């Protein structure tokens with residue numbers, strides 16, 4: 001298993017290089033001169049040229065790329081000219097709320113979706129099944145910002161049970177941390193919950209048609225354990241795939257939700273940096289998120305191996 | 317035969333619902349199995365053999381699209397009337413089933429040890445440790461070498477033949493009185509097939525277990541079965557003791573099947589389709605005799621009215637579903653005389 005993980009990490013390097021080139025080109029080809037943005041309307045051409053030189057923007061683009069990527073390999077993503085601080089530091093500061101939010105949203109989505117999916121599959125064709133699936137369809141089609149606003153109106157403004165916006169770090173205590181995070185997490189996780197619920201249902205139904213389910217039933221296995229022991233574990237693989245593929249969209253989706261709830265996460269960092277033409281930060285964040293995606297996929301693959309012995313690679 | 321009757325199926329019908337209406341895959345089947353007896357069930361594929369077998373254990377879910385009719389009396393109790401929880405106690409305990417395709421009948425994500433002990437723990441009041449030891453004994457019984465090691469393996473680590481042995485071990489775990497084997501050797505090659513049959517025969521003798529052996533291979537039937545029921549399109553068309561069936565088939569369909577047995581020196585895997593035509597589909601069942609469209613002897617009566625399964629006068633215990641069985645038999649005898 002260890003050598004498999006090493007191999008996967010090594011094979012990610014070319015992917016990262018290509019991604020880094022693409023990010024770099026897209027950002028540098030889009031119009032908008034950062035030097036003039038920083039200096040404002042009244043800047044003279046001399047001032048602009050001077051700043052470009054100090055930022056290295058006057059060099060040929062491939063030289064700019066190489067000096068950036070050389071830094072990346074040493075863990076240096078460059079310096080934000082706006083914040084006058086290393087990009088790694090800004091990312092480190094704003095990633096924590098985002099990850100917190102995404103993980104909490106994921107947990108809520110799983111806690112809601114899997115039981116619903118299992119129940120619906122068990123009662124397939126019944127009224128309960130169709131109402132749960134209609135509910136899931138609704139969850140999939142409601143935009144997260146709208147859901148966010150509705151939740152804030154109900155629980156924040158009307159009932160006053162939960163804070164309307166803001167963020168408290170974990171260091172202030174788990175309870176208060178979650179209190180601030182719960183509405184954003186629900187708004188963010190709703191679409192995922194709906195997706196997972198539908199996937200769980202269809203995946204279990206598919207497995208229930210398998211021969212090994214019939215033979216387990218012929219053995220005398222009760223319906224309950226037929227679904228929870230024999231079907232569920234097999235159905236978990238496609239569910240896990242959906243979770244893996246959509247966890248990344250949770251991070252991107254967090255941009256919207258962070259804005260509504262005013263959470264100082266990666267989303268706000270990106271939006272602010274785009275407004276400021278802060279290239280170093282934008283590049284750094286996108287590259288960082290790519291690494292995160294690759295890392296997540298690796299974890300999902302390892303989980304596959306834990307669930308399904310046929311994918312286990314180290315058994316000899 | 318002074319044995320007790322173990323299973324008595326009367327007028328069993330199995331209907332499946334679909335978007336386009338109901339189909340009746342098993343249409344009024346009656347037969348019985350005695351203690352220690354091996355009953356063969358033969359017929360081309362699609363004739364309803366598997367559905368019959370699975371109906372005995374009520375494996376098709378009545379809550380969704382299946383409806384059973386008739387009576388399945390096991391040791392005097394009608395299984396179709398039992399509540400589900402009682403039925404679950406019978407499955408795998410009193411009546412076990414082995415399926416056609418061993419490769420897909422074991423759950424891929426659990427070890428074979430887990431799947432054997434599951435059967436034991438479900439029906440017997442024993443500890444996990446005892447179940448584990450018993451599972452090893454069972455693997456030995458069905459001829460799996462180094463069972464202590466095999467028991468920790470997953471299905472995909474075993475060959476098809478080994479997987480079928482595991483299925484048999486699961487089937488036998490609780491010493492059932494009746495074993496239903498649905499084409500247990502079809503997916504396996506010939507030498508493995510012989511070994512598996514051997515195991516089943518031995519256990520049938522040793523444990524006095526009744527067996528329903530489903531197959532489309534009449535050669536196997538001749539080797540192991542006491543009695544045979546021939547199925548065609550959801551019905552039994554002939555029932556007889558094995559010797560009688562092979563010496564004197566009564567139904568034209570049976571004769572056709574017998575002629576299609578490949579010779580021992582021929583290629584056994586090659587299918588000889590001597591019965592011309594194919595089984596009609598369930599939604600276009602003919603009005604009269606179901607075999608009429610393929611029968612060389614069919615006349616007006618056959619096309620109009622369905623014959624009943626009736627006892628055949630000259631042969632004790634034989635039953636046939638054909639208007640002209642006697643006539644056909646006489647003609648064949650005459651032919652024999654004239655060619656001799």
Ligand SMILES: Nc1ncnc2c1ncn2[C@@H]1O[C@H](COP(=O)(O)OP(=O)(O)O)[C@@H](O)[C@H]1O
Pocket residue numbers: 332339341359360361362363364365366367368376598
């Ligand atoms: N669950 C089901 N729903 C609808 N039709 C079925 C179902 N299972 C089997 N059948 C139909 O019943 C008929 C008999 O099938 P089967 O018992 O598997 O045949 P055999 O085992 O003799 O080859 C076939 O026409 C098949 O299509």
Ligand SMILES: [Mg+2]
Pocket residue numbers: 362365366367416498499
């Ligand atoms: Mg079959």
